[in-house]
Amino acid sequence: MSEQPLRVLVLSSSTGGGHDSRARALRAWAARDAGTPWVIEQHQALEEAHAVYRLGVGIYNTIQRRWPRLHHVYYNLLEVVSFCGGKGEGGVLGRDAFQEGVRQVRPDLVVSTHDHLNHGFFAAARAALPEAPPKCATYCTELHGGYGFSRHWVNPKADLFIGAVPEVCAQAQALGLAPARTFHGGFLLDPAFWSPPDPVADEKYLREELRLEPGKFTLLLATGANCAQNHRALLDALAAGPLPSIQIIALCGTDDHAIGELNVWAKRNPHQALRPLPRVPNLAQLMRVTSAVVARPGTGTTTEAILTGVPILFNPFGGIMPQEMITVKFCREHGFGQVLEQPADLVAAIRAWLANPATLAAERTRILAARPDRTPADILRRLRELASPRR
Numbered sequence: 001m002s003e004q005p006l007r008v009l010v011l012s013s014s015t016g017g018g019h020d021s022r023a024r025a026l027r028a029w030a031a032r033d034a035g036t037p038w039v040i041e042q043h044q045a046l047e048e049a050h051a052v053y054r055l056g057v058g059i060y061n062t063i064q065r066r067w068p069r070l071h072h073v074y075y076n077l078l079e080v081v082s083f084c085g086g087k088g089e090g091g092v093l094g095r096d097a098f099q100e101g102v103r104q105v106r107p108d109l110v111v112s113t114h115d116h117l118n119h120g121f122f123a124a125a126r127a128a129l130p131e132a133p134p135k136c137a138t139y140c141t142e143l144h145g146g147y148g149f150s151r152h153w154v155n156p157k158a159d160l161f162i163g164a165v166p167e168v169c170a171q172a173q174a175l176g177l178a179p180a181r182t183f184h185g186g187f188l189l190d191p192a193f194w195s196p197p198d199p200v201a202d203e204k205y206l207r208e209e210l211r212l213e214p215g216k217f218t219l220l221l222a223t224g225a226n227c228a229q230n231h232r233a234l235l236d237a238l239a240a241g242p243l244p245s246i247q248i249i250a251l252c253g254t255d256d257h258a259i260g261e262l263n264v265w266a267k268r269n270p271h272q273a274l275r276p277l278p279r280v281p282n283l284a285q286l287m288r289v290t291s292a293v294v295a296r297p298g299t300g301t302t303t304e305a306i307l308t309g310v311p312i313l314f315n316p317f318g319g320i321m322p323q324e325m326i327t328v329k330f331c332r333e334h335g336f337g338q339v340l341e342q343p344a345d346l347v348a349a350i351r352a353w354l355a356n357p358a359t360l361a362a363e364r365t366r367i368l369a370a371r372p373d374r375t376p377a378d379i380l381r382r383l384r385e386l387a388s389p390r391r
Contacts, residue, residue: 006036007106008026008041009134011045011110011117012042013045015046015060015061016060022113025189026111026113028191029377035384049098050093064321076322098125107125110125112136115140115150116150139379140168142299143329144168145174147322148324148326156175158177161177186379187303189376192283193287195284213273217354219290220286221234221248222293222295229252229296235272240347241347246273248273249286251278283304287305294314297327298323305367309367311360312331313338317343320339334369335369337367
């Protein structure tokens, strides 16, 4: 096997947090690869290319935090006009600066983890190195086809489309991608999600770091990179329940205001064990000590829950975004997950599980059954194969 490093330019953007987390996961798995050495450069393509794209990213993130239902308008507009319109595979604003960056990296592979980076950016990357154009591949984070699956994910001229699940590979082929250019790769998440459980370490983490009680029903209120959450409404419903037999972890990310607000809530409701947390260094371990998680229907937390076998309840308050709809569709077809219509539904769901623990165990079994039989090591292998003719 060649010792020459395989150079990879990963294109991402911070619309939500899933695209960036997939890019980081690819880098983390490549660092563990004992075969060909990898050199991976991550590029925030939309934010760094042009002010118009930065504005679009900001609009998306504001909608996600404040008015999720409004995203149906934004999504359908972009399905028509795209971020990167133009002839052929599309144009790119800030093309010259982007191409200069490509020439500096001189990648063997360009890998996109974002739906709006698979056309114009691929064409610009190839044109930047006409004597040795890089191979171009897409890793798609979505969990199903249909309304909510952006057509921009699929470029029939791309060299490879990697889908997280077979349903997405089938959707890519329906949109014109050759079957030979599709690959079912499974979930591209941090290596920690494939680490074997360590009950002793997990119990110590729960008791000493989280100051919670091992063996007690532990509910995780999750948030994404944009800190979109409805923790206060859910906590008020739980307090009105009441459910003193559970303990709650509330992830707040970088939202210091939310952490402060929940600390005040905890003092006012001393009967309810609550731990508001910022970002945590080992999310996989946090998921493993959790009995159930409440989250927006995003692919990130959903796939993390599938890998760790944690029952998931979906928070749709403010409306479900188009790409969240296909996440719910995937979960329903695989027989797990529940959409909460109102905060009080959370109380009812937990009461049912506490009254009949066998139903919670059955939910864990169904969610674990949705785990792909692939790991990111399979994705690395397929990318090496794609790049091999150039090296």
